[in-house]
Amino acid sequence: MTRRRWIADAWTPTTATLTGEQAAHLARVLRAEPGQIFDVVAGGFLHRAEITNVGDGEVVFALHEELESDAALPLHLLLAVFKFDHMEWAIEKATELGVFRITPILARRTEKHLAQAAAKRVERWRRIALEASKQSRRTTIPEIADPVGLKQALDEEQSPTRILLSETEQGTTLSSALANAKTSTQESDTALAIGPEGGWTPEEMALFVQYQWQPVTLGPRILRAETAAIAAIAIVGSSIG
Structure with missing residues (x-):
């Protein structure tokens, strides 16, 4: 099954954060919880990522391995x-x-x-x-x-x-x-x-x-x-x- 993909609003070498509408949709509509795995684009690179925190207006991921992706x-x-x-x-x-x-x-x-x-x-x-x-x-x-x-x-x-x-x-x-x-x-x-x-x-x-x-x-x-x-x-x- 294809994992949902998100584009980070902010990131560090090891974490990525969604804010605004993306975070609201993930938290309220999809009822995200820590431990769930998604694909996240951070800084132009695609990663497998695990939710570590679902807070007020933001969802934070830990970035795991980098995945292959197509160039623009x-x-x-x-x-x-x-x-x-x-x-x-x-x-x-x-x-x-x-x-x-x-x-x-x-x-x-x-x-x-x-x-x-x-x-x-x-x-x-x-x-x-x-x-x-x-x-x-x-x-x-x-x-x-x-x-x-x-x-x-x-x-x-x-x-x-x-x-x-x-x-x-x-x-x-x-x-x-x-x-x-x-x-x-x-x-x-x-x-x-x-x-x-x-x-x-x-x-x-x-x-x-x-x-x-x-x-x-x-x-x-x-x-x-x-x-x-x-x-x-x-x-x-x-x-x-």
Whole structure:
């Protein structure tokens, strides 16, 4: 039987602690008691762990042996901000698929009210990533960065393989670009940029080219941003995962 897995809110080399909603659910709903065994992620490592104390607002574990676990997909998703309900779905599914990091991008065609409200949504996006990480039994929670403008994000990007989904690109597929990248570099770190509804502006496309991003296509159909993100992540995962 698969043991429940928890992600520690705090830890030391030998202990892990759950607080807040996680601790309340474990203590009140599951009626946790000292001596029970669970899997606990602490500091990015998966352990078999034994409950030692169930207190007021916290559950403490003793960490036992470290267990084998899957690494995150070495993929940084640059996701232009779009309708929040669709954005949340994309973040949840990207987390389940193993993305290492997500940066919300304030693009030229991001609707003004969404751009203004994005900074206040980050904590919600991080909670969604946490819950999706637990549901998918990940050992790491993807970093959800604060929303930034495109130029700042491109200035800071260090991944050797940089892929831009572009509606104007017709010839180079994502699969072929990834295959070419494999022959030119031994590093697997990849950045993938997904535009907003309406796509990237010509000025933004020129900026991507300036920073040596490779425009690619997913095929002849026009996909919603969240659909394109999930399809692209799956393709990248099968190539570099």
